[in-house]
Amino acid sequence: AQSVAQPEDQVNVAEGNPLTVKCTYSVSGNPYLFWYVQYPNRGLQFLLKYITGDNLVKGSYGFEAEFNKSQTSFHLKKPSALVSDSALYFCAVRSPWDQGGKLIFGQGTELSVKP
Amino acid sequence: DAGVIQSPRHEVTEMGQEVTLRCKPISGHDYLFWYRQTMMRGLELLIYFNNNVPIDDSGMPEDRFSAKMPNASFSNLKIQPSEPRDSAVYFCASSSVGLAAGELFFGEGSRLTVL
Numbered sequence: 001a002q003s004v005a006q007p008e009d010q011v012n013v014a015e016g017n018p019l020t021v022k023c024t025y026s027v028s029g030n031p032y033l034f035w036y037v038q039y040p041n042r043g044l045q046f047l048l049k050y051i052t053g054d055n056l057v058k059g060s061y062g063f064e065a066e067f068n069k070s071q072t073s074f075h076l077k078k079p080s081a082l083v084s085d086s087a088l089y090f091c092a093v094r095s096p097w098d099q100g101g102k103l104i105f106g107q108g109t110e111l112s113v114k115p
Numbered sequence: 116d117a118g119v120i121q122s123p124r125h126e127v128t129e130m131g132q133e134v135t136l137r138c139k140p141i142s143g144h145d146y147l148f149w150y151r152q153t154m155m156r157g158l159e160l161l162i163y164f165n166n167n168v169p170i171d172d173s174g175m176p177e178d179r180f181s182a183k184m185p186n187a188s189f190s191n192l193k194i195q196p197s198e199p200r201d202s203a204v205y206f207c208a209s210s211s212v213g214l215a216a217g218e219l220f221f222g223e224g225s226r227l228t229v230l
Contacts, residue, residue, distance in 0.1 A: 043221035105158040
């Protein structure tokens with residue numbers, strides 16, 4: 001069965017500092033991995049995805065994520081955090097065998113960036 | 116494109132009443148998903164459709180919940196009768212098999228409060 005774990009409910013970072021939001025996954029085969037962001041009272045917005053190829057993928061708003069197959073991780077990173085990055089972040093996984101595009105989401109990590 | 120459109124954005128009703136949530140997916144997308152978000156359970160997949168046909172409804176919590184997709188541009192999720200524990204934000208999302216990894220595009224959600 002597919003699963004995603006986000007071990008931190010909340011991450012606090014000072015503005016200008018680098019940030020990391022952690023994600024580990026479990027899926028059969030090579031996974032498709034995603035990060036989404038949710039601002040208050042809004043829907044989820046797609047940030048970035050990993051399908052294959054370069055382990056470092058770049059996405060919207062200066063975010064990037066690193067795929068590590070041996071550690072089954074897909075951590076979200078940003079070199080310099082902004083207050084406006086404060087939001088709820090979700091990691092998601094899909095099996096490449098699942099033609100349906102069904103995504104399994106983690107529990108979410110609340111990112112708080114203080115000035 | 117207008118994106119995924121959901122209505123109503125907010126619904127307050129009394130226990131026992133019927134609730135209908137509506138979704139218009141992105142034109143050309145052939146997958147439609149209904150998710151529910153609560154603090155306790157995070158994001159749960161309720162049901163998803165492919166080409167208007169329900170593929171997996173194993174996440175629908177009870178017989179009180181039903182969903183239909185009569186055509187490619189509309190889906191509804193009904194709860195009858197509603198209960199206070201159904202209070203949540205319900206998201207609709209759409210996707211296309213033509214997208215390389217099948218990322219989902221979410222609506223803004225319908226916040227349901229059952230008194």
